[in-house]
Amino acid sequence: MIAYAIRRILVGIVLLLSMVLVVFVLFFASGNPAKSVCGKFCTPEKLTQVTKVYGYDQPITTQFGEFIQGLAVGRDYPVNDAYRAALEKSNPDLVIHCAAPCLGYSQHDAATVNADIAKYAPVTISIAVFAFIFWIFFGVFFGVLAAVFKGKWLDRILVGVTLVVYALPTFFVGTFLLQYVAIKWQLVPYPTYVSIADGGVGGWLVGLTLPALTLALFYMAAYVRITRAFVLESLSEDYIRTARAKGLTERVVLFKHGLRAALTPLLSMAGLDFAALLAGAVITESVFNYQGLGLLAVIANQNSDLPVLIGLVIVAGAAVIIMNILVDILYAFVDPRVRLR
Amino acid sequence: MSRPFLSVANLAVHFPTSDGLVRATDGLSYTLERGKTLGIVGESGSGKSVSSSAILGLHRGTNAQVSGEIWFDGTDLLSLSDEDMRRRRGKDVAMIFQDPLSALHPYYRVGDQISEAYLAHNQVSKRVARARTIEMLDRVGIPQPDRRVDDYPHQFSGGMRQRVMIAMALINDPILLIADEPTTALDVTVQAQILDLLQELQREFNTALIMITHDLGVIAEIADDVLVMYAGRAVEYGATRDLMTQPAMPYTWGLIQSIPDVTRSVDLPLRPIPGNPPSLLNQPPGCAFFARCEYAQFVPGDRCATTLPDLLPLSDGHLKRCHLDHDLASYAVVETGAI
Ligand SMILES: Nc1ncnc2c1ncn2[C@@H]1O[C@H](COP(=O)(O)OP(=O)(O)OP(=O)(O)O)[C@@H](O)[C@H]1O
Ligand SMILES: [Mg+2]
Numbered sequence: 001m002i003a004y005a006i007r008r009i010l011v012g013i014v015l016l017l018s019m020v021l022v023v024f025v026l027f028f029a030s031g032n033p034a035k036s037v038c039g040k041f042c043t044p045e046k047l048t049q050v051t052k053v054y055g056y057d058q059p060i061t062t063q064f065g066e067f068i069q070g071l072a073v074g075r076d077y078p079v080n081d082a083y084r085a086a087l088e089k090s091n092p093d094l095v096i097h098c099a100a101p102c103l104g105y106s107q108h109d110a111a112t113v114n115a116d117i118a119k120y121a122p123v124t125i126s127i128a129v130f131a132f133i134f135w136i137f138f139g140v141f142f143g144v145l146a147a148v149f150k151g152k153w154l155d156r157i158l159v160g161v162t163l164v165v166y167a168l169p170t171f172f173v174g175t176f177l178l179q180y181v182a183i184k185w186q187l188v189p190y191p192t193y194v195s196i197a198d199g200g201v202g203g204w205l206v207g208l209t210l211p212a213l214t215l216a217l218f219y220m221a222a223y224v225r226i227t228r229a230f231v232l233e234s235l236s237e238d239y240i241r242t243a244r245a246k247g248l249t250e251r252v253v254l255f256k257h258g259l260r261a262a263l264t265p266l267l268s269m270a271g272l273d274f275a276a277l278l279a280g281a282v283i284t285e286s287v288f289n290y291q292g293l294g295l296l297a298v299i300a301n302q303n304s305d306l307p308v309l310i311g312l313v314i315v316a317g318a319a320v321i322i323m324n325i326l327v328d329i330l331y332a333f334v335d336p337r338v339r340l341r
Numbered sequence: 342m343s344r345p346f347l348s349v350a351n352l353a354v355h356f357p358t359s360d361g362l363v364r365a366t367d368g369l370s371y372t373l374e375r376g377k378t379l380g381i382v383g384e385s386g387s388g389k390s391v392s393s394s395a396i397l398g399l400h401r402g403t404n405a406q407v408s409g410e411i412w413f414d415g416t417d418l419l420s421l422s423d424e425d426m427r428r429r430r431g432k433d434v435a436m437i438f439q440d441p442l443s444a445l446h447p448y449y450r451v452g453d454q455i456s457e458a459y460l461a462h463n464q465v466s467k468r469v470a471r472a473r474t475i476e477m478l479d480r481v482g483i484p485q486p487d488r489r490v491d492d493y494p495h496q497f498s499g500g501m502r503q504r505v506m507i508a509m510a511l512i513n514d515p516i517l518l519i520a521d522e523p524t525t526a527l528d529v530t531v532q533a534q535i536l537d538l539l540q541e542l543q544r545e546f547n548t549a550l551i552m553i554t555h556d557l558g559v560i561a562e563i564a565d566d567v568l569v570m571y572a573g574r575a576v577e578y579g580a581t582r583d584l585m586t587q588p589a590m591p592y593t594w595g596l597i598q599s600i601p602d603v604t605r606s607v608d609l610p611l612r613p614i615p616g617n618p619p620s621l622l623n624q625p626p627g628c629a630f631f632a633r634c635e636y637a638q639f640v641p642g643d644r645c646a647t648t649l650p651d652l653l654p655l656s657d658g659h660l661k662r663c664h665l666d667h668d669l670a671s672y673a674v675v676e677t678g679a680i
Contacts, residue, residue: 237443238438238440238443238444239443239444239445239446239447241394241399241438241444242438242444242445242446242454242509243446243457244397244399244430245397245399245430245431245435245436245438246430246431246457246458246461246509247427247428247429247430247431247432247458247461247462248427248431248457248461249427250402257446260446260448260449261446261447261448264448334448335447335448336447336448336450336493336495337447337493337495
């Protein structure tokens with residue numbers, strides 16, 4: 001079990017490193033990143049200097065090595081040693097230490113990428129977690145309901161409604177909730193993000209409700225159908241017939257034997273979808289104008305802020321890989337057949 | 342005369358599907374007394390499992406249309422309420438399913454799955470049920486039952502899983518046991534052990550046993566009576582000895598000829614029955630076996646193709662569904678197609 005976990009983590013690290021390499025090559029192949037830093041009134045001399053100060057004159061292998069080193073042990077900016085040494089003396093405030101895992105430095109924001117992400121991440125994580133709870137709870141609940149009432153009117157309504165919801169674009173749902181539910185009908189206060197520190201858990205939850213709902217609806221609709229399919233499949237298995245043949249009540253047959261097998265594969269799907277959800281929060285954040293990672297990505301893109309974009313891609317990739325590992329390990333606990341493999 | 346212990350009368354199980362009505366079982370009747378064994382044989386898809394599951398009421402809650410009567414120990418099981426049927430399932434009537442790997446729940450320990458059957462019908466603590474489970478595992482010949490009780494189904498071999506299924510079915514001492522191909526896919530020695538075990542348990546509790554198989558060799562060994570099914574119907578029914586020595590329906594004869602070791606000398610080649618059973622959808626009007634039958638030539642006219650023969654007595658207690666008037670030995674068939 002432990003050996004299995006360690007092996008998975010090692011494989012995960014290798015995967016992450018290869019991902020960083022690909023991202024690195026792709027971004028740096030697209031031109032000298034110093035250009036965007038140099039600004040509008042860039043002279044060739046200034047460009048050369050900037051390129052040198054930020055280490056963009058180094059071969060890409062060196063840059064990659066240093067980046068990985070930064071991820072592992074942290075690093076200091078600006079990266080050019082001679083320049084930094086001079087700066088230490090003249091203006092030590094401008095030398096910035098970026099602790100491990102250092103994701104880079106945004107010249108545009110004059111801040112480490114870690115600091116940028118740390119600033120925007122809480123909003124996104126809050127929305128995603130809240131949406132996840134919404135979506136799993138209602139998705140599974142209605143999915144089981146639809147399966148149990150298969151072919152009856154309740155099932156048909158649920159399947160019909162989820163089909164419609166599934167087809168609605170996220171920005172449409174978000175705009176509707178914002179314009180009507182919040183502004184016109186004033187059923188909920190105008191949504192703004194309030195951190196737990198500022199507004200307590202209550203304020204935090206209220207602020208998250210609409211964005212989380214917006215984000216959750218699409219997944220919820222998908223999960224109603226997936227859950228329904230899994231439960232129906234499980235209920236048609238031979239072991240369900242065995243359970244009935246033992247004389248168990250229908251309730252035990254459904255909840256103990258049927259759901260156990262149906263919901264276990266759902267676990268792994270949900271884990272992976274959660275990682276994707278983090279990335280998918282972009283549209284929701286922009287509709288509600290919440291300061292999350294999605295917004296950070298949009299801003300960084302507008303500013304051609306390559307270090308931030310790289311950092312975001314790495315964080316998103318790491319989230320997916322980590323969830324993958326967690327799910328696999330969790331799966332080994334819930335499914336006796338995968339143990340010790 | 343009192344009613345037999347088990348009497349299935351005119352049982353039909355039909356499945357409405359998008360392609361039409363699947364008549365998986367039609368007009369099926371048989372009886373069985375306590376302590377006796379009825380063998381049900383027939384090719385894959387002939388309706389053996391479907392008709393037997395009807396005794397446990399396993400088609401309830403599905404779209405299957407079940408009709409007829411199943412008199413068991415004085416009650417018609419088909420007229421029981423769902424709750425009354427549930428109380429009898431697994432207690433008075435139990436079933437050993439074919440393919441134990443898929444019939445056992447992959448996520449639960451075998452011990453828990455077995456004791457669940459005991460707890461469903463007995464007001465006892467989990468500890469008592471566990472002790473009873475270990476005792477049953479021991480009885481069916483699982484070594485170190487107190488350790489294996491906590492294993493999962495996938496940790497058992499095929500033969501051991503089959504024993505687990507048997508332990509589960511027998512834990513409430515049922516008076517009727519349906520064993521659905523309990524020895525298929527097991528090697529010959531294990532097969533013999535399982536059959537011995539079933540017979541031993543049957544003697545001990547005076548259980549009525551329905552043994553479903555497509556292996557006439559198994560039937561010859563343990564069954565008192567045999568019911569041969571073809572395309573959802575009984576085609577021959579009688580005492581095992583009569584049926585094996587004087588088969589009256591060409592299909593039965595075909596089955597006997599395809600057994601390697603019973604009632605045949607070594608120099609006669611094995612003769613598989615050519616062709617495939619018909620679809621249960623849109624069944625042709627005549628005899629379902631007509632298209633594969635080598636004896637149809639002895640029936641005058643086109644009765645085999647147009648008229649479904651009734652299940653009629655050939656001699657006392659030996660029924661056949663065939664237009665031929667005598668037993669098969671009196672017809673001379675040129676043995677074609679022998680390999
Ligand atoms: N739920 C169902 N819906 C439609 N058709 C079904 C259903 N269940 C069984 N059948 C059909 O009924 C027929 C009889 O099936 P059954 O399982 O009784 O065969 P069997 O004699 O037990 O065969 P085997 O030896 O392979 O176990 C098959 O043709 C099968 O396709
Ligand atoms: Mg079967």
